[in-house]
Amino acid sequence: MAANLQAEKRIRQRYRREQRFKALCIGAITLAILFIFVFFADIIQRGYTAFYQAQIQVEVTYDERSLEIPAAAVSEEVRPLVSRGFLRQVPGHVQSDPDLKGRTVTRWVTADTGVNQYLKDAHTGLSPQEKATVDKLHEAGRIEFAFNTNFFTRGDSKMPEMAGIKSAVVGTILTLAVTMAVAFPLGLMSAVYLEEFATDNRFTRFIEVNINNLAAVPSILYGLLGLAIFINFLGVPRSSALAGGLTLALMTLPIIIISTRAALRAVPDSIREGAFGVGASRLQMVTHHVLPLSLPGILTGSIIGMAQAMGETAPLLLVGMMAFIPSAPDGVTEPATVLPAQIFTWASMPQRAFDELTAAGILVLLAVLLTLNATAVLLRKRFERRW
Amino acid sequence: MxxxxxxxxxxxxxxxxxxxxxxxxxxxxxxxxxxxxxxxxxxxxxxxxxxxxxxxxxxxxxxxxxxxxxxxxxxxxxxxxxxxxxxxxxxxxxxxxxxxxxxxxxxxxxxxxxxxxxxxxxxxxxxxxxxxxxxxxxxxxxxxFQMVNIWEFLTGTTWSPDTAFLGGAGRGGEGQAEAEFGSVPLFAGTFMITAIAMAVAVPIGLLSAIFLSEYAPLRVRGAVKPALEVLAGIPTVVYGFFAAITVAPLVVDVATALGLEASYQNALTPGIVMGIMIIPFISSLSDDVISAIPMRMREGSFALGATPSETIKHILLPAALPGIVSAFILGVSRALGETMIVVMAAGLRPNLTANPLESMTTVTVRIVDALTGDQEFSSPETLSAFALGLVLFLITLVLNTVALIIVRRFQQQYE
Incomplete structure (x- = not known):
């Protein structure tokens, strides 16, 4: 009887331990999931305000004096509340529309960042007097929030209310175009060689070890490579989309090779044997049968590789892609910046107003990356074939 | 043309x-x-x-x-x-x-x-x-290394390249202190932050993997696994911003509440955030190896009357250990080479200390700092980035190779 009691006690103890361990596991995964929510809530809460912006209705006088001193175009009372970026454009307005000369026009213009910050209850550099003016105008309906079009249609600027992501988006597209133009064909050919053509010899094994190692090399070392070889040795222009794109291409190459090989390996050998059986050459077997069948898998891997290249910053900093780029680059050899680098530049700006821009830039970047990854997952789900 | x-x-x-x-x-x-x-x-x-x-x-x-x-x-x-x-x-x-x-x-x-x-x-x-x-x-x-003694570089405890820059600009006076390139404080900072990151990532990642492969019903697994992959897809620059602007003040507040003094650029912040970044890495690799263990081993253990947690602790973890160790090593190699989080959240000042609440700098921070400045390319400070990069490359190369060898042995065992 005593032995039985002891055994029961021990079993209860073991079950309690089991419960504890399971709770620990659930706790760990909950922590990880919780973090995702905290993270997204934090970034959204910091960034959503940047998508709207204060506008102020002022009377703009296009006379001789305001062409010389643009600040004189608006009355002294509202002058500190209007964005200096707008005032600089005043002579340009007259140039593009000569009829404006000598007239006074009432129009909605971008407000200064101080107004913006004040109305969003953030820290602001406005004087108490200016704050009173803002309150008065706000009540009169002459200061209102509107969608922040500057954020999407303008390049970088030292004035937060005028800064936008356009030049960074164009730079990102150019850089990724270079990256994929180099990495995709090279990666595809390497993978086809290793999976379909190569015999298992030393050279092949050496390449394999190499690729696996390259996939784990810290990305910043690719930046050192890009700086030393592409810029200093080959003379590619610094800060250009070409230099950044080539650097990222080398970094993306192993990812594409590894995923393409997995996709090729998923095609069963019976397909290859069937092709050989009707007299196809190796090249015909690959291009007519194996590649079309594995294309969804290859595309999935390439999209994931591209998404990774798109979020990469460190190697690009080393090849100079964190320059101040106010207008979008026209070609791959011109100085450019990319979205993550733009986020980094804004994050290191001293003005508080750049914080919300940084978070908004992050939201745009994350939206694009999540879309890319979701596309990859859908592609895999939709076209994946089990043999 | x-x-x-x-x-x-x-x-x-x-x-x-x-x-x-x-x-x-x-x-x-x-x-x-x-x-x-x-x-x-x-x-x-x-x-x-x-x-x-x-x-x-x-x-x-x-x-x-x-x-x-x-x-x-x-x-x-x-x-x-x-x-x-x-x-x-x-x-x-x-x-x-x-x-x-x-x-x-x-x-x-x-x-x-x-x-x-x-x-x-x-x-x-x-x-x-x-x-x-x-x-x-x-x-x-x-x-x-023609300018700086390699032994001094590896064992010196003072890193102050700024005077070298002044000398390069022709402003170095006679009485100026000589530039010193002792990399020990940089590596100390790197290893400290890596250790903190692994202390966060390994328990959470491993336990998550165990939950996903052993306890979770299929539906939960299907929902949670992609969510963890989202974590892996977040760019490091975003983690860096999050660390600098949200986590750092939090760490300082908590430290102050505990009566400790903490710098806003403390080593704990980038460590924690880097750990979060590595969680999906550890969990997906560990999940793969634990799932690869044949079902018959679990069934044998259950047949002897073991509870699931006993099976995990005494049968599955020892069997999966090589895979988990290689996941750990790959995680370490990632943390060592991680750049943006430390550039944005860790300090710039080399500091040889064991206190994670103080500001420390890392190898990658100094590489970025040396190469984004406006010094001449041939100045010792700029070139020091390559020396640091060389050491980083060698360390990660060894770690990756070891991890690959271990994982290959593991795969052969169950094929």
């Missing part, structure tokens, strides 16, 4: 030529066969490709050779001359192809051979990349 225009005009000339060559080769083959493709050794298309290969291969080879020689400064020919020569060679190749196409010509074998070489060249790019990384870092690091 700039280099870019040369390359563009070369390609612009080559592409229509290739199209032309394909069409001509194919037609020629059909003509010599009297319109009956049965008489040909290969399919007509192969004769087209044969013409393309004969046209393009010599021209591309010449262009690449000339570019290489010019880059090394061995020849100095005008670009237009090289361009003209390459295009002439292309025309010559096309003419030869036209002449040699016969019904008995084994075009398929020749094209297959050419394609094989093309593929080998593509596969070699990865070797060239490794060589490129190694050589570019090694050569610049050598220049650095």
């Amino acid at each position: 700039s280099t870019g225009q040369i390359i563009l005009s070369f390609l612009a000339g080559l592409l229509p030529l290739a199209l032309l060559a394909y069409g001509l080769g194919r037609r020629r083959a059909l003509t010599v066969a009297g319109g009956q493709d049965r008489a040909l050794h290969s399919r007509p298309g192969f004769y087209g490709w044969y013409a393309v290969v004969l046209m393009a291969a010599p021209a591309v080879a010449l262009a690449l050779l000339a570019a290489l020689l010019e880059l090394l400064g061995l020849i100095d020919a005008p670009e237009t001359l090289i361009l003209a020569a390459a295009l002439a060679l292309a025309a010559g190749g096309l003419w030869t192809a036209e002449r040699t196409i016969q019904p008995g010509l084994r075009a398929r074998n020749i094209v297959e051979g050419a394609v094989r070489w093309l593929l080998i060249t593509a596969a070699s790019v990865s070797i060239l990349t490794t060589l490129g990384i190694l050589l570019s870092i090694l050569l610049e690091a050598m220049r650095f």
Whole structure:
């Protein structure tokens, strides 16, 4: 009887331990999931305000004096509340529309960042007097929030209310175009060689070890490579989309090779044997049968590789892609910046107003990356074939 | 003409030529066969490709050779001359192809051979990349070690390159302290932050993997696994911003509440955030190895009356240990080379301390700092980035290789 009691006690103890361990596991995964929510809530809460912006209705006088001193175009009372970026454009307005000369026009213009910050209850550099003016105008309906079009249609600027992501988006597209133009064909050919053509010899094994190692090399070392070889040795222009794109291409190459090989390996050998059986050459077997069948898998891997290249910053900093780029680059050899680098530049700006821009830039970047990854997952789900 | 225009005009000339060559080769083959493709050794298309290969291969080879020689400064020919020569060679190749196409010509074998070489060249790019990384870092690091003693670099405890910069700018006075390049504080900071990151990532990642592979119902697993992958897809610059602006003040507040003094650029913040970044890495690798253990081992353990947690602790974890160790090593190698989080959230000041609440700097921070400044490229401070990069490369190379070997052994065990 005593032995039985002891055994029961021990079993209860073991079950309690089991419960504890399971709770620990659930706790760990909950922590990880919780973090995702905290993270997204934090970034959204910091960034959503940047998508709207204060506008102020002022009377703009296009006379001789305001062409010389643009600040004189608006009355002294509202002058500190209007964005200096707008005032600089005043002579340009007259140039593009000569009829404006000598007239006074009432129009909605971008407000200064101080107004913006004040109305969003953030820290602001406005004087108490200016704050009173803002309150008065706000009540009169002459200061209102509107969608922040500057954020999407303008390049970088030292004035937060005028800064936008356009030049960074164009730079990102150019850089990724270079990256994929180099990495995709090279990666595809390497993978086809290793999976379909190569015999298992030393050279092949050496390449394999190499690729696996390259996939784990810290990305910043690719930046050192890009700086030393592409810029200093080959003379590619610094800060250009070409230099950044080539650097990222080398970094993306192993990812594409590894995923393409997995996709090729998923095609069963019976397909290859069937092709050989009707007299196809190796090249015909690959291009007519194996590649079309594995294309969804290859595309999935390439999209994931591209998404990774798109979020990469460190190697690009080393090849100079964190320059101040106010207008979008026209070609791959011109100085450019990319979205993550733009986020980094804004994050290191001293003005508080750049914080919300940084978070908004992050939201745009994350939206694009999540879309890319979701596309990859859908592609895999939709076209994946089990043999 | 700039280099870019040369390359563009070369390609612009080559592409229509290739199209032309394909069409001509194919037609020629059909003509010599009297319109009956049965008489040909290969399919007509192969004769087209044969013409393309004969046209393009010599021209591309010449262009690449000339570019290489010019880059090394061995020849100095005008670009237009090289361009003209390459295009002439292309025309010559096309003419030869036209002449040699016969019904008995084994075009398929020749094209297959050419394609094989093309593929080998593509596969070699990865070797060239490794060589490129190694050589570019090694050569610049050598220049650095000519200025700074390698032993001093590895064992010195003071890192103050700024005076070297002043000297380089011609403002170094007689009484100025000499620049010191002792990398120990940088590596101390790197290892400290890595250790904190692993202390966060390993328990959470491993327990998550155990939950996903052993406890979670299929539906939960299907929902949670992609969510964790979202974590892996977040760019590091975003983690850096999150660390600097949200986590750092939080850590300082908590430390102050506990009566401790913490810097806003403390080592704990980047460590924690980096740990979160590595969680999906550890969990997905561990999940893979735990799931790879054959079902019969679990069933044997259950049959003996063990509870699931006892099975996990005494059967599954020991069996999966090599895989988990390699996941751990790969995680460490990631943390060592991580850049943006530490650049944005850790300090710039080299500091040899064991207190994670103080500001510390890391190897990667100093690399970025040295190369984004406006010093001359040949200044010791700029070159020091390459020396640091070399050490980082060697450490991660060893770690990755060890991890790969361990994981290969593990896979063989259960195949």
